Amino acid sequence: xxxxxxxxxxxxxxxxxxxxxxxxxxxxxxxxxxxxxxxxxxxxxxxxxxxxxxxxxxxxxxxxxxxxxxxxxxxxxxxxxxxxxxxxxxxxxxxxxxxxxxxxxxxxxxxxxxxxxxxxxxxxxxxxxxxxxxxxxxxxxxxxxxxxxxxxxxxxxxxxxxxxxxxxxxxxxxxxxxxxxxxxxxxxxxxxxxxxxxxxxxxxxxxxxxxxxxxxxxxxxxxxxxxxxxxxxxxxxxxxxxxxxxxxxxxxxxxxxxxxxxxxxxxxxxxxxxxxxxxxxxxxxxxxxxxxxxxxxxxxxxxxxxxxxxxxxxxxxxxxxxxxxxxxxxxxxxxxxxxxxxxxxxxxxxxxxxxxxxxxxxxxxxxxxxxxxxxxxxxxxxxxxxxxxxxxxxxxxxxxxxxxxxxxxxxxxxxxxxxxxxxxxxxxxxxxxxxxxxxxxxxxxxxxxxxxxxxxxxxxxxxxxxxxxxxxxxxxxxxxxxxxxxxxxxxxxxxxxxxxxxxxxxxxxxxxxxxxxxxxxxxxxxxxxxxxxxxxxxxxxxxxxxxxxxxxxxxxxxxxxxxxxxxxxxxxxxxxxxxxxx
Amino acid sequence: xxxxxxxxxxxxxxxxxxxxxxxxxxxxxxxxxxxxxxxxxxxxxxxxxxxxxxxxxxxxxxxxxxxxxxxxxxxxxxxxxxxxxxxxxxxxxxxxxxxxxxxxxxxxxxxxxxxxxxxxxxxxxxxxxxxxxxxxxxxxxxxxxxxxxxxxxxxxxxxxxxxxxxxxxxxxxxxxxxxxxxxxxxxxxxxxxxxxxxxxxxxxxxxxxxxxxxxxxxxxxxxxxxxxxxxxxxxxxxxxxxxxxxxxxxxxxxxxxxxxxxxxxxxxxxxxxxxxxxxxxxxxxxxxxxxxxxxxxxxxxxxxxxxxxxxxxxxxxxxxxxxxxxxxxxxxxxxxxxxxxxxxxxxxxxxxxxxxxxxxxxxxxxxxxxxxxxxxxxxxxxx
Numbered sequence: 001x002x003x004x005x006x007x008x009x010x011x012x013x014x015x016x017x018x019x020x021x022x023x024x025x026x027x028x029x030x031x032x033x034x035x036x037x038x039x040x041x042x043x044x045x046x047x048x049x050x051x052x053x054x055x056x057x058x059x060x061x062x063x064x065x066x067x068x069x070x071x072x073x074x075x076x077x078x079x080x081x082x083x084x085x086x087x088x089x090x091x092x093x094x095x096x097x098x099x100x101x102x103x104x105x106x107x108x109x110x111x112x113x114x115x116x117x118x119x120x121x122x123x124x125x126x127x128x129x130x131x132x133x134x135x136x137x138x139x140x141x142x143x144x145x146x147x148x149x150x151x152x153x154x155x156x157x158x159x160x161x162x163x164x165x166x167x168x169x170x171x172x173x174x175x176x177x178x179x180x181x182x183x184x185x186x187x188x189x190x191x192x193x194x195x196x197x198x199x200x201x202x203x204x205x206x207x208x209x210x211x212x213x214x215x216x217x218x219x220x221x222x223x224x225x226x227x228x229x230x231x232x233x234x235x236x237x238x239x240x241x242x243x244x245x246x247x248x249x250x251x252x253x254x255x256x257x258x259x260x261x262x263x264x265x266x267x268x269x270x271x272x273x274x275x276x277x278x279x280x281x282x283x284x285x286x287x288x289x290x291x292x293x294x295x296x297x298x299x300x301x302x303x304x305x306x307x308x309x310x311x312x313x314x315x316x317x318x319x320x321x322x323x324x325x326x327x328x329x330x331x332x333x334x335x336x337x338x339x340x341x342x343x344x345x346x347x348x349x350x351x352x353x354x355x356x357x358x359x360x361x362x363x364x365x366x367x368x369x370x371x372x373x374x375x376x377x378x379x380x381x382x383x384x385x386x387x388x389x390x391x392x393x394x395x396x397x398x399x400x401x402x403x404x405x406x407x408x409x410x411x412x413x414x415x416x417x418x419x420x421x422x423x424x425x426x427x428x429x430x431x432x433x434x435x436x437x438x439x440x441x442x443x444x445x446x447x448x449x450x451x452x453x454x455x456x457x458x459x460x461x462x463x464x465x466x467x468x469x470x471x472x473x474x475x476x477x478x479x480x481x482x483x484x485x486x487x488x489x490x491x492x493x494x495x496x497x498x499x500x501x502x503x504x505x506x507x508x509x510x511x512x513x514x515x516x517x518x519x520x521x522x523x524x525x526x527x528x529x530x531x532x533x534x535x536x537x538x539x540x541x542x543x544x545x546x547x548x549x550x551x552x553x554x555x556x557x558x559x560x561x562x563x564x565x566x567x568x569x570x571x572x573x574x575x576x577x578x579x580x581x582x
Numbered sequence: 583x584x585x586x587x588x589x590x591x592x593x594x595x596x597x598x599x600x601x602x603x604x605x606x607x608x609x610x611x612x613x614x615x616x617x618x619x620x621x622x623x624x625x626x627x628x629x630x631x632x633x634x635x636x637x638x639x640x641x642x643x644x645x646x647x648x649x650x651x652x653x654x655x656x657x658x659x660x661x662x663x664x665x666x667x668x669x670x671x672x673x674x675x676x677x678x679x680x681x682x683x684x685x686x687x688x689x690x691x692x693x694x695x696x697x698x699x700x701x702x703x704x705x706x707x708x709x710x711x712x713x714x715x716x717x718x719x720x721x722x723x724x725x726x727x728x729x730x731x732x733x734x735x736x737x738x739x740x741x742x743x744x745x746x747x748x749x750x751x752x753x754x755x756x757x758x759x760x761x762x763x764x765x766x767x768x769x770x771x772x773x774x775x776x777x778x779x780x781x782x783x784x785x786x787x788x789x790x791x792x793x794x795x796x797x798x799x800x801x802x803x804x805x806x807x808x809x810x811x812x813x814x815x816x817x818x819x820x821x822x823x824x825x826x827x828x829x830x831x832x833x834x835x836x837x838x839x840x841x842x843x844x845x846x847x848x849x850x851x852x853x854x855x856x857x858x859x860x861x862x863x864x865x866x867x868x869x870x871x872x873x874x875x876x877x878x879x880x881x882x883x884x885x886x887x888x889x890x891x892x893x894x895x896x897x898x899x900x901x902x903x904x905x906x907x908x909x910x911x912x913x914x915x916x917x918x919x920x921x922x923x924x925x926x927x928x929x930x931x932x933x934x935x936x937x938x939x940x941x942x943x944x945x946x947x948x949x950x951x952x953x954x955x956x957x958x959x960x961x962x963x964x965x
């Protein structure tokens with residue numbers, strides 16, 4: 001039986017009132033390996049997970065998990081299955097030990113097995129020091145480990161992890177990865193759902209899902225193989241890399257392209273048919289190098305290639321003007337920005353400057369002080385000391401005037417879901433002070449630029465994801481702000497929508513708009529001109545993406561990824577703190 | 583999964599213990615279970631008072647004759663009337679308008695003459711403040727009574743045979759001193775039990791959904807019966823402790839008599855708590871959202887318990903359709919049973935009827951909750 005599939009899915013469908021979450025899925029999931037279930041929000045990952053766990057009943061089709069039907073043989077299956085839902089399924093007001101006790105009782109782990117399981121799991125997760133701490137007071141990474149420990153208590157044969165890495169920093173993510181790897185080596189079948197394609201790349205098998213359909217099932221390597229010879233990097237660019245990217249995306253040979261630090265990553269439609277370098281105007285020194293394909297390249301290719309490089313929005317937006325007296329080198333500036341909450345120092349003397357037409361990224365683990373910094377820069381939170389300024393205006397003293405200069409787009413689209421698209425546009429233009437003819441013209445322009453016409457009467461909450469993102473962006477920029485603040489603008493969005501979004505942002509930047517963005521997508525960080533890495537309330541590193549990567553690269557090593565650079569810089573900082581304490 | 587599944591005592595205990603920790607560590611549940619009842623009890627016990635104390639009444643005596651003075655003396659002598667003698671109609675009317683008096687009596691200039699002719703009614707005018715109908719109608723009937731008494735008194739003084747009058751001497755059974763606290767406090771206990779039962783529990787299942795722990799629980803070998811019992815037992819215990827607290831405060835601190843037997847009180851309260859818990863759990867199970875569940879619990883449990891239970895508002899004086907609606911409110915039976923137990927004692931017919939209704943109601947709500955508690959996330963019923 002060992003070579004048979006652990007999970008067999010045949011023509012499984014899931015329909016609900018509002019539509020179809022899964023279209024006839026056919027796939028086998030192999031035993032004793034980690035299978036990545038990958039796709040953007042709304043792809044159907046969680047639905048499939050829940051069907052496998054017997055928490056939802058498929059509308060049609062058949063499914064066998066470890067030889068059992070999750071609906072009719074649920075009781076038996078529950079003894080063999082571990083399922084960790086999103087948010088880890090922990091009781092936040094119970095301590096680590098109490099959570100473990102509860103799940104041990106529920107899974108029937110008793111007697112001597114209980115003590116040894118606890119000892120083993122606490123050592124495995126390195127939580128032995130925290131048994132008395134309420135789960136709510138643990139960091140994201142520790143919660144994740146505890147959630148895993150509770151799930152593992154029944155010694156399951158099949159382990160389902162639903163987005164275990166959401167809200168967890170890259171370091172904890174890597175640790176979890178190692179732990180789960182050990183389990184797979186010991187024979188456990190693991191399904192790991194994720195929106196991060198770089199994470200999926202390390203799975204033995206991946207199931208790529210989009211909009212309820214399975215786009216690919218197989219090893220990441222064989223998927224990447226299709227892309228062999230089609231992934232290039234354009235290096236040594238002189239001049240604006242954004243303009244070069246735009247030109248490259250116009251070239252018929254190119255199917256997809258993104259910024260990677262100083263370079264541009266290009267995916268070709270056919271291997272060995274690169275675009276003409278002359279046409280890209282990347283400067284005399286520019287050259288193309290073949291690079292290892294990533295899963296994301298393959299995913300975008302599967303979905304039909306990137307959206308192209310034209311931003312109708314940027315064409316429509318006028319060049320931003322800078323009033324006299326405003327320092328173009330410090331459109332946004334933070335000076336020793338400190339915020340305390342009681343004894344807790346959320347941000348500790350954070351300073352940075354963003355010049356006109358620059359994209360500045362704030363990067364950091366959850367709870368590091370990223371959002372606190374962001375809020376102070378928007379004038380939503382007063383600093384305890386230090387100053388936050390935009391265009392020379394202090395956000396403490398002239399917050400409302402300063403805020404008029406800012407376009408703000410929040411995490412997960414802060415739109416009114418039950419207002420129509422037209423109502424959202426009219427409301428947001430109204431609160432930014434647009435009236436009369438100007439307001440009508442701006443709304444009409446946004447509708448034209450973002451092709452919102454067919455959706456004007458649709459409730460914003462019911463829009464397709466891509467259009468939701470367009471609407472959110474249009475609401476943020478209707479008043480043509482010289483500054484744009486983006487708070488995790490693309491979390492949970494598919495790679496195509498994400499590319500389209502960044503095409504617009506790049507276009508706006510070319511028009512002189514200054515952008516500050518927070519993100520936890522490491523490859524997205526590479527779209528930034530400069531990055532500030534925030535950790536434990538301090539900015540532990542700042543510079544261009546390439547510089548940060550260099551800073552973290554060890555002698556004799558090839559170029560490392562942004563995620564790896566992030567982990568190393570954070571670990572270096574931890575090391576320095578340890579030394580200081582010693 | 584048609585059958586709810588067997589109950590494993592160890593799992594049930596583990597779930598109850600978890601629930602217990604959550605209750606103890608969540609300040610809001612302590613607040614709702616222990617602080618709120620006492621506060622409510624004090625508000626209902628001392629803050630709200632339905633007893634009629636002395637009513638301010640204006641008197642304008644335009645006659646000034648012996649008869650008028652005699653009647654005025656009767657008014658002034660009444661313990662329920664605080665008599666203010668006015669000098670003119672406009673002055674008194676103004677006082678009536680600004681609410682400093684609740685009514686006025688005018689004895690016209692021919693009062694004594696008319697009384698002597700036996701036509702006194704024509705010469706006395708009573709005006710009451712209709713904006714407070716209860717006070718107004720009380721005043722009206724009280725003044726009529728006084729008037730009759732005074733007339734017959736006068737007749738007998740003059741040696742005339744008084745017009746036949748039935749002497750009415752009110753005697754209130756079960757609450758001899760007619761202290762409203764004695765029936766308000768048992769009534770308010772029912773409101774408190776509703777709040778604890780429905781409001782507190784409406785939050786607990788929804789919270790598990792919102793925090794994603796329900797998914798984790800459902801993927802363990804827990805059975806439906808265990809899940810349901812783990813939500814009922816701890817909150818039943820909490821509710822009964824709160825009930826005990828209320829009874830102690832009411833009897834020891836507020837001096838409300840408890841004439842019925844404790845074990846009956848226990849049974850009646852348990853049943854009511856059961857139906858209240860059932861309603862709360864049902865709302866929470868169906869809405870899966872704490873905010874909506876709490877709103878629904880307030881509307882579906884708290885408001886009917888206050889308005890339609892007969893605790894403040896007399897059911898018999900409601901319009902018939904509303905009266906009919908009160909039969910659907912479990913609090914109605916609990917209030918009736920509590921008021922009986924506290925003030926009258928073990929009156930079997932009343933208690934048996936109320937207990938039967940409470941039993942039905944508890945079974946109904948808990949049964950519906952059990953039906954709606956699925957072992958899966960699908961909204962539809964367990965297949």
